[in-house]
Amino acid sequence: MKRIIYVLAITLAAAMVCVSCGNNGNKKKAEGGGVPEYTVVKKAVTDISKLPVDKDGYIVLFDGKTFNGWRGYGKDAVGSRWIIEDGCIKFNGSGGGEAQTGEGGDIIFTAPFKNFELQFEWKVSKGGNSGVFYLAQEVTTKNDKGEEQYEPIYISCPEYQVLDNANHPDAKLGKDGNRQSASLYDMIPAVPQNQKPFGEWNQGSIMVYKGTVVHGQNGENVLEYHLWTPQWTQMLQNSKFSEEKWPLAFALLNNCGGENHEGYIGFQDHGDDVWYRNIRIKILD
Secondary structure, X not given: OOHHHHHHHHHHHHOOEXXXXXXXXXXXXXXXXXXXXXXXXXXXOOOHHHOOEOOOOOEEOOOOOOXXXXXXXXXXXXXXXXXXXXXXXXXXXXXXXXXXXOOOOOEEEEEEEOOEEEEEEEEEOOOOEEXXXXXXXXXXXXXXXXXXXXXXXXXXXXXXXXXXXXXXXXXXXXXXXXXXXXXXXXXXXXXXXXXXXXXXXXXXXXXXXXXXXXXXXXXXXXXXXXXXXXXXXXXHHOOOXXXXXXXXXXXXXXXXXXXXXXXXXEEOOOOOOEEEEEEEEEEOO
């Protein structure tokens, strides 16, 4: 992409001005570009210094027994479709795809992370779909009635795709397999594609360090990219999150992580059964 596009993107980000600040976060509005006024919501966070650390020096984000540190995106608790089963976080599928019910919804760990290596294991049911979010923000806008509403988590952050490649149609959409498991959703395919079949455990990893991001799957690094660069802006422009198609998503993703380049880790409710376990993180600051 020509440099002028990047300059325009930076100009758009710079045009965001703080209108008001408080316990609910920063309210921002773009002066142009069709981006609506939005609020980055700030809530109480978990003190990670009090979490257990395993023998490898990783902070344990899920103790296998409770949802301590977790809550629903835009909520105060975890929805009832998320349960703990055999030491795993499980989502009991609603069958509604992205049409989330009140008992479900995406979940987040309530501490922001900046430079880190996240490790986890996951498996899905036949035809299952989910995702792992990182550097996520909680963002609200106002609807036509002037009421605050939460925007989808995925318009503020990258997504590590979790999918049954063999049986979910999304695996054949996108471009060059960029919607298959471990891909940067709708932007970069995971290569090699070494996913295990549905019902079997896969190892996943996400490393973020000063803008460099690496996705891993089953012991292999499968993609690398660099946030906050002209190349990142170009990828967004070529995706469903382009400035023309989705101005708010483009503005948020182009500066994902916000002013501090940090955000939440989350798991997606896409309506299908999915399991996560052995969730741990190492801070790289």
